[in-house]
Amino acid sequence: MMDVIDVLAMQREKRSSLQKSITMDYTSSNDSFTVARFIFECGMKLEAHPLTVATAATLYHRFIRESTAKAYDHYLIAATCLYLAAKIKDDLLKIRDVMNVASNTLHRGSQPLELGDQYWSIRDAIVQAxxxxxxxxxxxxxxxxxxxxxxxYLRSLQAWFGEDEWSKYPVAKTSMALLQDFHHVPAILDYPPNLIAIACINLTLQIYGVVVPLMDECDQLPWFNVFLQGSHQGEAVGNNGEDHELLRSGTRDPRCPLNLFE
Incomplete structure (x- = not known):
């Protein structure tokens, strides 16, 4: 699955262009999408692993859902979730780097924090948060x-397609990009993780018009049915476009392009 691993390299390569192209003013809004976007931007600047960023976004959405949102500074919680996620995933992010990147991303053009009262106040706030x-x-x-x-699922599909046919389409990269982008919205908490993975792949196959081989011999059952044996989850994917609905809020927002094409 080198295509999926390449997502990390792709994010690093686009770091400089990302800094130039993004002009979002985070101080003007604290809705869940904008704050999640803040987490992703900070994660890319810190060269955090994609799974670390996804964990941070998930923790943030869970916290906001469990709490009274207006009672907390959303961007402090976001920076805290990124720092906590790095610990959980053994991604070496120093608290000082997280603080400086978060501060500069929130207040663009600001200088690194001096070792003074403000620095220690923010550091203390992150530790307490x-x-x-x-x-x-x-x-x-x-x-x-x-x-x-x-x-x-991608590894199984790769064997199913064969190497030559599989290499014609960026199914792995696009599926991973869709999955990462779905973490921008709280809906990531509302579906089982295996169903989300299948929806990302199914939508990718539809985007590129790819048909899974040998489906004519499978009694009209969808390709993902083999991964959902013994459950009713398959009814929620690929049926009347519901896989599009599952990912709708994470892919149709004009502020949320595929990571692949940023």
Missing amino acids: ELLVMRMLKFHVNPVHPHKYLLH
Whole structure:
């Protein structure tokens, strides 16, 4: 699955262009999409692993859902979730780097924080907020991600297609990009991770007009039925465009392009 691994390299390559192209003023809004976008931008600048960023976004959405949103500074919670996610995923992000990147992203053009009262105040706030987030989430801070299901399903499909046919389309990259972008919205919490993974792949296949081989011999059952044996989840994917609905809020917002094409 080198195509999926290449997503990290792709994010690093586009870091400079990202800094030039993004002009979002985060101080003007604190809705869930904008704050999640803030997490993604900070994650890219810090060269965090995509799974770390996805974990941070998931923690943020869970915290906001469990709390009274107006009672907290959303961007402080976002920076805290990114720092906590780095610990969970063993991604070496220093708290000082997280603070400086978050500060510069929120207040563009600002200088790195001096070792003074403001620095220690923000650092203390992140440490305290980290404890608050963990308590609010009852210390269940290592979510089951769709990523592992996505890799498993893609590997199975790759063998199903054959190497030559599989290499014609960027199914793996686009599926991963859709999955990452779906983390911009709280709907990521509303569906089982395996179903999200299948929806991302199914939508990608439809985007490129790719037909899974040998489907004519499968009694008209969808290709993903084999991955959902013994469950009724298959009814929610590929039926009357519901896989599009599952991903709708994460892919149709004009502020949320595919990571692949940023």
